[in-house]
Amino acid sequence: MHLVRALRATLVALALACGITAHATELTFRFNDPDVTQIRAALDVFEQQNPGIHVKLEQMGWGDAMSQFLREAAVGTGPDVLHVAFVWPKDMGAAGALLPLDKYMAASGGSGDYIAMDLATGRDGHVYAVPWTVDCWTMVYRTDLLQQAGITTFPKTWEELRAASLKIHQVTGKTGFGFPAGSAASNGIWFLVNYYWWNHGKPLVVNKPGGGFSAGLDQTDIAGAIRYFDDYFKQGDTPRSMLSVSNWGDPAIIEAMASGQQAIGIMPPANFKQIAAAWRARNPNGGDPPLTTAEVPTELATSVVNVGGRSLAINANTKDPDAAWKLVQFLESKPIFTDYYTSQLPARKSVLSTLKFPPGMQGYAQQLATARSWGPYADGPIPINTMWNATGRAFGSAFIGELSVDQASEQLLSVITKGLQ
């Protein structure tokens, strides 16, 4: 009799367990930034608010995230929700890897509240991602080192920047303008040279008047940019060791800025915050760090950089798109940016407008106001990765003398023009 009761109880428990399991939703969120602890804390809150949904957090470096996901999506696997760069959704959407989000976006009030929605929209007109965080690069400098060198206002043009960097090095012996000049596939020089070209009115890729795309500059423009940046190494105000630094957040830059070995840098806000935090850790009673921001030099009326940022996308293979969308909505809510993911700025205009930029970061606010989208770069037929890699290789080859400036500029222009044809 006892045995029968025990069997019944076991069966009931099993049935309940199966029922619970059948109704529980397991989502995987792949996140590529270092703030994993903070995001996990936010996801715990999401799980409390949505008892039927469990979220597994995966972390992956940005370098391999796109190719890894494309491989997974092609065979029907991969995370449900993923963290993607602003410029990826067009290619990923065309590859059939992302779920079109049009109906969800329409139901939640449309896309008008987001910055860079053009990059989240595929070539077929469908929305493939939701812009999540926004940033831009701007000049960051040590006020104490500029003061020591007798520079009272931050340079406005590229030639002024060149002269200021040299003067700082000559007067203080420190690095003037230190920039990542490495040639790795996802190098930092790609951004810097594009800003140089854009602020001379010459983008690398432009829309053709009659449709299609073409190179917006010629070999002389590319050679001019190579010579300009090469001069920093030749004159010694930027150390040659920067040729092995590809990442804008490399410790070689963060550490040099925090310790006062480097006067000027260029970077997104998250790295500015890292330098400020490192300075405060060294100077616990030192007040505010001698660090501030300024717009990128320009030869035009307004300084132009790109609107950078990250989006959230949903895998086309997800088994529960509604739950995945719920997670996306939770992640883009204001408390995420005020309480958890504080290193980033939100891409929702309504949330961004309520946040205050801390002291020293006003340059980001000014720069964001005039920042442009990658536009034809992302719309054109060459994957941005290819142009990015080719630019880093061409500049790197010229910097080390592997190729002459003319050969390197010709090689880069050839990649661009062939690809655009």
Added chain:
Amino acid sequence: MTLPARRRTPRADRIFVALMLAPSLLILAAFYLYPILSNVWFSLTDLSLLKLRRGGSYIGLANYAEALGGADFWRVVWNTAFWLTAVSVVVRLLLGMALALLLHSQALLRLRLRTLMRLALLVPWATPPIVAVAVWRWLLNPQAGGVNRALLWLGVIDQPVAFLASTATVWPAIVLILLWNTLPVVTLTLLAALQSVPQELGEAAALDGAGGVRIFRHVTLPHIMPTIAILSMLMVFWTFNNFAYVWLATGAGPGRYTDVLATEVYLRGFVDFNLGSSAAIGVIMAITMGTFGLIYVRVLGRRVTS
């Protein structure tokens, strides 16, 4: 009384052998032949990472023509064959032999250092390549790296050297990292070979008046030659196809100065998304290594026979 054994016909024998071999052959076909043939097929298409679901279209030998006709291709082959493979294999063999002889010597035994040295030798080998490269990148760092600090302190240099960014030092630096991480396996293999040489042979040669160098050249070396030959071939295979050391140390830079065939496969496939072109380079690598292996084994076989 014993039963007469049933004699199988040659045909039945062949069927029996085929049945016994079938599982292994099926596994080989599924895990080796199929991927190889797929890769060869991909190399004849314009398959892109962005069109994986759709597949690629047949374009004949265009990927091979583009790869072999490229101005940079032969420089990449030179980097792979000379710097990455030849230099690193020769240096590892020479240093590995020197270390193996040291570990085999009576001097270390007398100083009771033999076990300690053998254990110490295992540390770099037990270190994963990614950790080894990360540590060495830091050691070679111009600002805070231990190598630069030591050289400055010793007065060897008066300015920090960007080892991984200068054309004069980047290849030696990569070979150094490779050497540090993989030398133990060479040393231990050669040590095992040295230990298999009968001690009496050396003693007899010494009685005949041969010195240490002559004993090594005429007694030890011929005995361990087969090990050296096989080890060299394996090292060539491992190194020629290696991706991790170059990619993690320099990302094929500065510029494209340290680009090798394996990094080219990655760049074409996962940066340019051109999987067809990437597969073509992979097939070229496989053919090169296959040809090398075939010639090496035939030459080696002839020498062993003679």
